[in-house]
Amino acid sequence: xxxxxxxxxxxxxxxxxxxxxxxxxxxxxxxxxxxxxxxxxxxxxxxxxxxxxxxxxxxxxxxxxxxxxxxxxxxxxxxxxxxxxxxxxxxxxxxxxxxxxxxxxxxxxxxxxxxxxxxxxxxxxxxxxxxxxxxxxxxxxxxxxxxxxxxxxxxxxxxxxxxxxxxxxxxxxxxxxxxxxxxxxxxxxxxxxxxxxxxxxxxxxxxxxxxxxxxxxxxxxxxxxxxxxxxxxxxxxxxxxxxxxxxxxxxxxxxxxxxxxxxxxxxxxxxxxxxxxxxxxxxxxxxxxxxxxxxxxxxxxxxxxxxxxxxxxxxxxxxxxxxxxxxxxxxxxxxxxxxxxxxxxxxxxxxxxxxxxxxxxxxxxxxxxxxxxxxxxxxxxxxxxxxxxxxxxxxxxxxxxxxxxxxxxxxxxxxxxxxxxxxxxxxxxxxxxxxxxxxxxxxxxxxxxxxxxxxxxxxxxxxxxxxxxxxxxxxxxxxxxxxxxxxxxxxxxxxxxxxxxxxxxxxxxxxxxxxxxxxxxxxxxxxxxxxxxxxxxxxxxxxxxxxxxxxxxxxxxxxxxxxxxxxxxxxxxxxxxxxxxxxxxxxxxxxxxxxxxxxxxxxxxxxxxxxxxxxxxxxxxxxxxxxxxxxxxxxxxxxxxxxxxxxxxxxxxxxxxxxxxxxxxxxxxxxxxxxxxxxxxxxxxxxxxxxxxxxxxxxxxxxxxxxxxxxxxxxxxxxxxxxxxxxxxxxxxxxxxxxxxxxxxxxxxxxxxxxxxxxxxxxxxxxxxxxxxxxxxxxxxxxxxxxxxxxxxxxxxxxxxxxxxxxx
Numbered sequence: 019x020x021x022x023x024x025x026x027x028x029x030x031x032x033x034x035x036x037x038x039x040x041x042x043x044x045x046x047x048x049x050x051x052x053x054x055x056x057x058x059x060x061x062x063x064x065x066x067x068x069x070x071x072x073x074x075x076x077x078x079x080x081x082x083x084x085x086x087x088x089x090x091x092x093x094x095x096x097x098x099x100x101x102x103x104x105x106x107x108x109x110x111x112x113x114x115x116x117x118x119x120x121x122x123x124x125x126x127x128x129x130x131x132x133x134x135x136x137x138x139x140x141x142x143x144x145x146x147x148x149x150x151x152x153x154x155x156x157x158x159x160x161x162x163x164x165x166x167x168x169x170x171x172x173x174x175x176x177x178x179x180x181x182x183x184x185x186x187x188x189x190x191x192x193x194x195x196x197x198x199x200x201x202x203x204x205x206x207x208x209x210x211x212x213x214x215x216x217x218x219x220x221x222x223x224x225x226x227x228x229x230x231x232x233x234x235x236x237x238x239x240x241x242x243x244x245x246x247x248x249x250x251x252x253x254x255x256x257x258x259x260x261x262x263x264x265x266x267x268x269x270x271x272x273x274x275x276x277x278x279x280x281x282x283x284x285x286x287x288x289x290x291x292x293x294x295x296x297x298x299x300x301x302x303x304x305x306x307x308x309x310x311x312x313x314x315x316x317x318x319x320x321x322x323x324x325x326x327x328x329x330x331x332x333x334x335x336x337x338x339x340x341x342x343x344x345x346x347x348x349x350x351x352x353x354x355x356x357x358x359x360x361x362x363x364x365x366x367x368x369x370x371x372x373x374x375x376x377x378x379x380x381x382x383x384x385x386x387x388x389x390x391x392x393x394x395x396x397x398x399x400x401x402x403x404x405x406x407x408x409x410x411x412x413x414x415x416x417x418x419x420x421x422x423x424x425x426x427x428x429x430x431x432x433x434x435x436x437x438x439x440x441x442x443x444x445x446x447x448x449x450x451x452x453x454x455x456x457x458x459x460x461x462x463x464x465x466x467x468x469x470x471x472x473x474x475x476x477x478x479x480x481x482x483x484x485x486x487x488x489x490x491x492x493x494x495x496x497x498x499x500x501x502x503x504x505x506x507x508x509x510x511x512x513x514x515x516x517x518x519x520x521x522x523x524x525x526x527x528x529x530x531x532x533x534x535x536x537x538x539x540x541x542x543x544x545x546x547x548x549x550x551x552x553x554x555x556x557x558x559x560x561x562x563x564x565x566x567x568x569x570x571x572x573x574x575x576x577x578x579x580x581x582x583x584x585x586x587x588x589x590x591x592x593x594x595x596x597x598x599x600x601x602x603x604x605x606x607x608x609x610x611x612x613x614x615x616x617x618x619x620x621x622x623x624x625x626x627x628x629x630x631x632x633x634x635x636x637x638x639x640x641x642x643x644x645x646x647x648x649x650x651x652x653x654x655x656x657x658x659x660x661x662x663x664x665x666x667x668x669x670x671x672x673x674x675x676x677x678x679x680x681x682x683x684x685x686x687x688x689x690x691x692x693x694x695x696x697x698x699x700x701x702x703x704x705x706x707x708x709x710x711x712x713x714x715x716x717x718x719x720x721x722x723x724x725x726x727x728x729x730x731x732x733x734x735x736x737x738x739x740x741x742x743x744x745x746x747x748x749x750x751x752x753x754x755x756x757x758x759x760x761x762x763x764x765x766x767x768x769x770x771x772x773x774x775x776x777x778x779x780x781x782x783x784x785x786x787x788x789x790x791x792x793x794x795x796x797x798x799x800x801x802x803x804x805x806x807x808x809x810x811x812x813x814x815x816x817x818x819x820x821x822x823x824x825x826x
Contacts, residue, residue: 037317043277043708044321045328046701047270048364052329055356056347065252068134069185069245075100075131075214076223076245078186079230080549085238087213093229095222100130100214106205107195109521109677110167110176112159116677118195118519119155122212123202131186131214133199138163138180146203148179155189155196156181170674171521176204187248191679193626210240220245224557231551237611241549242558250628265768270701273485275371277709280482303380310376311369318368322361330357461737464728465744468717469752476749479713483753484760486706487798491761492768493695493702494786494794499769500692502784507683510782511623513572514543514652515661515681518668523675526648532671533651538659543571544648545636550607550614552597559593560631561609563639564652571652573633576781577601578620581634584641587616592629592777594621605632614642621779625683629777652681706798713749714806717742718813725814735814742810743803750802754795 068074081087087102104123109116127140136153151161156178161167167176182199189196217226223244231239297306333344347353470476503510520529526544533542545564552559565571573580573588578601581587589605599605599618606615616634624631640646655664665678672678728738762785769783786794 040274040314040317040708041321041324043270043274043701043704044318044364044368045325046697046704047274048322048325048361049329050270050698050701051268051360051364052325052357053333053344055360056329056333056344065185065249068183069249071134072132072183072185073130073216074185074245076217076220077215077227077230078131078212078243079215079227079234080105080210080212080240080242081234081238082210082240083208085211085234087211087234089233090213090215090230093215093226093233095217095219095226095229096215097218098130098216100128100216102211102213104202104205104208105210105212106208108198109170110159110198111170112161112165112167115159116170117155117158117189117191118677119198120195120212121149121198121200121205123205123208124199125202128214130216133182133184135180135182138178140180140182141199141201142179143201145177145179146201147174147176148201149176149204150180150182150199151178152184152189152197153181155198158189158191158196171523176200185245185248185252187243187251191682193682227557235611236551236608239551239558240610242551244557247628269485269489270698270705273482273489273702273705274708275368276482276485277705277712280375280479280709280712307373307376307380311373314372315365315369318365322365326357326361459737459740460733461740462744465741466748468741469745469748479709479716479749480752480756483706483709483713483750484756486702486709487753487757487794488761488764490699490702490706490794491757491786491791492765493699494790495762495765495769495783497692497695498784498786498790499782502782503683508572509574509623511574511625511778512681512683513574513654515655515659516653516665516668517679517681518542518651518653519649519677520651520672521675521677524672529648529651529676532676533653533668535671536664536667538656538664539653540656541569541654543569543652543654544650545571545652546639546646546649548609550609550632553606557596557630559596559607560627561607561614561639562631562633563636563646564633565635567635567637570635571633572654573620574623575620576623576779578618581619581638585615585617585634585638586619587632587634587638588620588622589618589632590622590624590627590629590777591774591779592624592627593632594618595774595777596630607632612642614639623779623781625778627777629779710746710750710802710805714742714746714802714809717745717806718809735811738814739807739810742813743806746806747799747803750799751795754798758791758795 079087079090081102083104087099090096091099106121108119108121110119111117124141133150133152135150138150141148141150149167151159156162159167161178161181163178163180165178167178168174169176176198184197186197187194215226215230217223223246227242227244231242297303329344330348334341334348336344347356507513507515518529518533524532530542530544533539543565545562547560547562549558550561551557567582570580570582575588578588589599594600597605601618601621604615604617606613608614616632616638618632622631622633624633636646636648653664655661661680665680668676668678725738728741733741765785766783770780773780773782785791
């Protein structure tokens with residue numbers, strides 16, 4: 019044991035840099051996987067916690083006031099109900115901020131859908147105008163208990179008495195109204211009612227919704243929201259961040275395992291004599307294997323423990339969403355298990371890849387076998403052949419298909435009349451000899467030849483170096499796609515910057531004139547958006563009518579064509595998946611008690627409502643309902659216009675009659691992903707550096723055997739150094755080309771697959787620019803050549819006695 023420890027200590031002193039890189043790479047990988055676990059927990063558990071605490075309803079049905087909702091309690095699969103509660107749509111204002119809300123008259127705190135109060139208290143009859151705000155709405159209004167809300171256009175005032183969490187769909191400005199609980203007396207003129215259904219089996223949600231619509235009638239249903247939709251909205255971007263971290267963390271773990279395997283294999287080839295000596299003095303194969311295995315397990319364990327300790331101690335202090343996610347995750351029941359399982363799993367994976375390479379070290383024979391030394395021409399010398407017990411073939415014994423100094427041609431090459439392949443012993447190929455004949459510098463020719471002579475080994479090195487570079491290309495593509503969301507929002511389904519809603523104080527002509535009067539408003543598109551029941555009556559979707567035949571709305575199309583004719587529409591990916599239809603199909607939906615039949619002629623990029631949107635022109639909807647009037651206006655601004663300044667001007671000009679919101683960009687919630695991608699690129703670059711140093715070390719050791727021959731033919735130490743640098747640069751160049759060829763299609767597929775899963779749809783992926791890819795390739799090649807130059811120069815200037823000892 020003492021000898022084992024002394025040998026491991028000596029090896030550590032010799033390879034300090036490699037050990038440090040392995041520890042840092044393992045720490046980065048484990049940290050990525052732990053953060054991914056935290057984000058997954060943060061994405062799911064807060065909503066699940068609120069749903070459980072509130073004894074939430076699985077289905078919420080918005081109906082008209084005349085609907086007999088009492089029949090729903092007797093439906094099969096319904097365990098209990100909440101409500102019905104009277105509702106009214108309103109707009110409230112506080113501290114200069116306005117929001118569309120749903121006032122819900124709640125006489126007492128319900129048992130189903132019981133909102134957990136996070137600040138203040140629940141409704142009290144002693145405060146008849148008191149209200150409780152949903153917490154997300156309160157943050158948008160900057161409202162706290164004790165604040166007063168005003169209702170624009172009226173003299174009403176509401177007093178905030180509490181804030182509560184809700185498991186229902188969250189407030190989204192311009193899309194989903196916020197939830198306000200009030201006493202029934204505070205909802206004097208309800209426009210409808212809402213009832214919640216808690217089911218015995220959540221898996222029967224679609225069936226129960228269908229039965230409820232059948233009982234009440236399609237005309238009585240205004241909107242249906244389910245617990246799946248609410249959970250998906252709550253998870254949102256956090257789940258995407260967790261998926262990105264998990265994917266790249268696992269990829270980096272595989273790359274690190276392969277890098278460790280390659281490092282040990284290269285060291286075994288370079289220390290055959292040392293291993294033979296260990297065997298000769300009494301080391302068993304098992305002891306040799308344990309030396310390598312325990313040594314690299316110690317490196318991996320040190321990195322994993324450091325990552326777990328840092329994540330536990332400092333993870334909650336990371337600014338932004340990542341820190342919040344870690345803080346919430348640390349309070350979840352499975353936190354301790356994940357904190358142990360993730361590092362242990364990473365260490366065991368690295369140990370498995372290490373054990374495979376260490377097993378080869380245990381098979382090294384006690385008596386070293388002389389390695390064949392290829393002369394510059396490439397064939398074994400006679401002395402070498404005799405020392406191995408082989409007989410050199412004379413000229414008469416050479417196969418007819420073989421030319422002097424070349425390997426015999428294979429049967430396939432003879433049939434195709436191709437020249438024999440370059441010999442595995444290192445003999446120069448015909449192309450290399452022709453390059454030397456063209457007076458190309460010998461260092462370049464011999465370096466290129468050295469990089470690709472031993473094909474299985476060269477391809478393995480290129481493959482190990484390609485994996486981290488491929489993941490870097492994917493990460494750069496994700497970064498470029500996020501940047502495109504900000505720089506070119508019109509290309510991802512956001513051609514407008516502002517959404518405006520007018521109250522009854524302005525008619526259509528007055529509103530359009532007011533909006534188009536602003537000098538920075540390029541176009542104003544009138545429209546309506548309403549909920550529609552899908553075929554089968556199991557869910558509701560968003561039906562939008564935007565623009566007119568004279569001024570069509572500029573939808574971003576990924577498939578098909580724009581809707582120009584009557585009854586033509588474009589749909590989002592989420593709607594196509596929900597209805598199991600495709601471009602070219604006709605769909606029927608129900609708005610109130612009126613059917614609407616539309617022909618889907620294109621697929622649009624839809625970042626809103628999980629892509630469950632079907633859009634047509636306002637004229638098409640007016641053909642079915644001539645009395646339809648616009649309820650919203652989408653504004654396209656001039657290039658360079660500030661949406662915030664334009665919104666302030668319009669709100670001032672509207673004198674309280676306009677509710678102006680900036681259009682939410684889904685990339686705003688992905689801003690933490692930039693830091694995540696940057697960190698992952700650093701970890702992957704570190705893994706690539708480990709593999710690069712391994713390849714350089716192997717190339718330098720193998721070059722020692724050719725050093726005497728290269729000096730004998732007149733090459734200077736600088737030229738010999740250039741050979742190794744060129745060989746390493748060619749290896750890096752091959753890896754860059756392979757990573758680019760494989761990484762760009764993989765990145766497009768992954769990003770588009772995420773787009774399809776989220777409902778936005780495929781067609782949003784964008785790869786890095788050609789200049790950026792050129793810089794990546796140049797940096798990798800130049801870094802490889804520069805790192806190889808230092809050890810190669812040191813080896814080229816070795817003394818003659820040291821060179822003879824290495825060759826022996």
